[in-house]
Amino acid sequence: MSLHSLVEKEDRAGRPVTGGLLSGPPAVDATGPLLTGSGTDHAAHRRTHGPVPAPDGRTLADLLEASGLTGRGGAAFPVHRKLRTVLTARRRPRVVVNGGEGELLSAKDRVLLTVNPHLVLDGALLTAAAVHAVEVVVVVTADLVDHVSRAVAARPDASAVRIVPAGGGFTGGEASAVASRVTGGPGLPLDRTVPLAVAGPGRRPVFLSNAETVAAVALVARYGPGGAGTRLFTVTGGVAVPCVTELPCGTGTVTDVATAVGRAGGAGHGSVALVGGFSGGWVQEEDWSVPFTDTTGVSGGVRPGVGIIHVVGPSRCPVSLAADIVTWLAGQSAGQCGPCVHGLPALARAFGRMAAGDPDPELPGRVRALSGLVVDRGLCRHPDEAAAFVAATLAAFPEEFARHRGHRCGRVEQW
Template identity: 40%
Template sequence: MTGVFSLLPDGRHGLLPQSPGSAAGSSSYEDSSRYLAAGGYAPASAPGTLLDRIGAAGLRGRGGAGFPAAVKLRAVRDAPGTPVVVANGEEGEPGSVKDRWLLRYRPHLVLDGLRLAAAVTGAGRGCVYLSDAQAEQAVLRALAERPAGLRVDVVRTPHSYVAGEESAVVRRIDGGPALPTAKPPRPFERGVGGAPTLVANVETLARVALLHSRPEAAAEVVGAHLVTLSGSDGRSALAEVPAGTRLDALADAWGHGKAEAVLLGGLFGGLHGAGWADLPLDLEGLRAAGGALGCGALYFLHPGDCPVGVASEATAYLAAQSARQCGVCVSGTGALAGALSAVARGTADPGTPDRLRRWSGQLPGRGACGLLDAAARIAASLLTHFPDRLDEHRDCPGCAGAAAPEDGRRFLVAVP
C-alpha cells in the first residue's frame, strides 16, 4: 500500500487531510479530543433541517448501490415503530479498504454520523456492524470516549462477501447467520428486532457528519469518493477524489498509467478494455458505460495481464462465496465460474462463449443478493470488451492448465 492520498479540488496531490471537508486523514487513530476540536459532535440541527440538507446536497450511499441517502432516511423515519440505525462496516469486496480504514482511524466521524442519523429518524438504538478486529477495538475505544448519548452496540460478524448485504446485516444482529433473506420486507420496513432499520455504509455516515459540521463545504463533501486503487504490480492506495475524475488521471497518479484495462467497483462493475481511460468516476457515467462504481474499488490490468484469467479468478471467488441459499445462485455462479475456468485453461468447447452470453443475460436479478449479478456482469463484460481473447486463449502462457484460486487473493488489498 503506497499510502492515503487526495485529489480534492482545493488540495494538491498528496497526503491527507487537505481540507475540512475531507473524510480521510492520516493513518493514526483520531481520538475524541482531536475530533471535538475540529467541530465534531456539534449539537444536532432540527431533524427536518438536517434531512433537507442531506437531500439538497444530493448525498448518495457509498456501499455500492448509490441510493439517495435522504430517501432512505425518510423511509425509516416515516415507518411505524421506533427505528434502529446501523453503521455497516463489513466490506465484502476483497479489493476495498475504505470502510475498515474509517473505522480504524476515524471512528468518531462514523459514530457522529450514526448519532445524526438517529436524530433524523428518531431511532432509539444504534449498532456498528463489522468483522475487522482492529476496527472493533477502535470503535470500542471511541465509544468509551464520546459524549453520552445514543445507545450503540458493536456486532462482529465472520467475514464473507455477502455478510454486508443489508438483510444479512439484520439477520446477524438478530442472532442469526450473516446471510441474505428474501425481500420484501426490506430493513426499512422491518429490520432489527422487527423495527424499521437504517443500514447505512460507514462512509455514507461519515459524510452525513461532515455535512452537519461543514455545511459550507457541502459540494466537496458530497462530490468526493473514497476509492481503493490496486493492480497486478502490487501498487495500491486509498484515495479521496472528486466525482467525475477520469480514470486515466487516477491511474497516472498512482503508478498504473500503463494499464490496459480496469475491473470496476470491486467485483461488481465488470471489466472495461478500450476506452476505459476516458471513463469518469461517477455513478451515472459508469452506469452509462455499462459498468458500476460499486464500493469504489478499481483494479488495473497491466500489460501482460490476461483479462480471461482475471475474470476466471473473480467468478471462482464469487462462486465460492455464494451463501448457498438460492439454487439459481449456486448453479449460476458455478456454471459461469466453470465455463470461464475452462476458457482460461484452454479446454473450453466452441459453444462456451454462446453459453456465457446466454447465462450473463438470463441470471441477473434472480438471486437474493447481488453476488450472482456480479458474476454475470463479469462474464458479460469480458464478452463485450475482449471477445477475441476467448477465441485466442488456448495459447495464453499465463493461464494454460492453471486452476483459478477461490480465495480472491489477486484482488486483496491491505488497509494502509
C-alpha cells in the same frame, strides 16, 4: 495461482489482508476530510470539527437531497430517500453502520475507521437522533473491534453504541445479512419483498449505510450540501503504490480512473482496470479519462460503485483473473437458494473452460444460458452480480478470448 489460494497464502504468512490482493496495509493518500483524522482521540476530533450537529429529520433529509449524496457501498442509492422512508415509519428504526468491508479488493472503510472513526460515529449518532432510533450498531472487521470500541469509549454521547464483528464471506456483507446479524440472526441474506428502511428483522425499520456514507452524512450536516465533496477509492494491482485515496467528487469537479491511478503512482501502458469491484466492470485504458458518475444510464460515464480500482498490467491476463474471480464468487454462496448452490458453480466451470481456451463452439451459448438461469431468482443479488460480471468480461475482451481459443494469450504472467 487462484484468488482463493492467494488469500489463504497471505493469511498463513501472518500478513493482514486489507483488501484481498493487498498483502499489508495500503498507503493512505490523506488529502481531504474523510482521511484526515485523529484516530481514537475524541478531543482532537472536537477541536477540528466542533460538536456534533443536531438537525431534525426533515432538515437533515433536505440537506442530503441538496448535496446529492448517494450510498458509497456500491448501490449508489440516494441517501435522502432512505432517510425519508425511515422517517415515515410507524416504529422507531435502528441505525446500522456497515464497516465490514466484504469486498476483497476494498480497504477504504477499514482505513476510514482506523484514521477517522469519530467522523463515522458523528454521522451515525446525528442520524440516530434525527430519526429517533432505538439504537446505533457499528459493524466492523474483527481486527478493528478494539480500536473502534476505544473510540466509542472516548465519547460520552456514544455510550449506547454497540460494536458487532462482521460476518464471514462475501454475502455476509449484503445489507439484509448485516441487519440479520446485528439482531441475533444467522447473518445470511433475507428473502425480502420490502426495503430494510420500511421493515427489517422483527419488522423494525433499519437505516443501514456503509461507513463512508455515514461519515459523509456528518460532513453534510456540519458544512452544508457541499460538505460531502470527496469520496474514497482503493487502488490496487498493477500500480506503483497500492493505496486508499480521497478524490474530489462534487459539482464542477472531474474525477476519473486516470486521476485515481495517478495517485497510486501510475500504471504501465496497455493496462486495463476493474472498476467497482466484483459487481463492477472493466474500463480500458483509453477510457480512463471518462468522468465518474453515479447516475445509471448516463452515456459515457463510468460508475465508481464501491470505489474499487484494480489495475491489470500489460503482462497479466485479465481473462484469467476474471475466471478466478467467478470461481471465487461461486464459492461464496450462502447456501440458501438454487441459483447460488447449483447455478453459480456451473457458470464458473463453463466460464473457466472458455478462459482456459476450450474450443467447444457451444460454450459461449452455455455461459449465456447459465447466466440467464441465475438472474432474478436468488434470495439476494449475489448471483445477479456474478452473472453481470461474466457478461461484462465477455463484452470487454472478445479478442482476448479468441487468443485463448487459439492458445495465443501471450501474457507472461497469468495475473
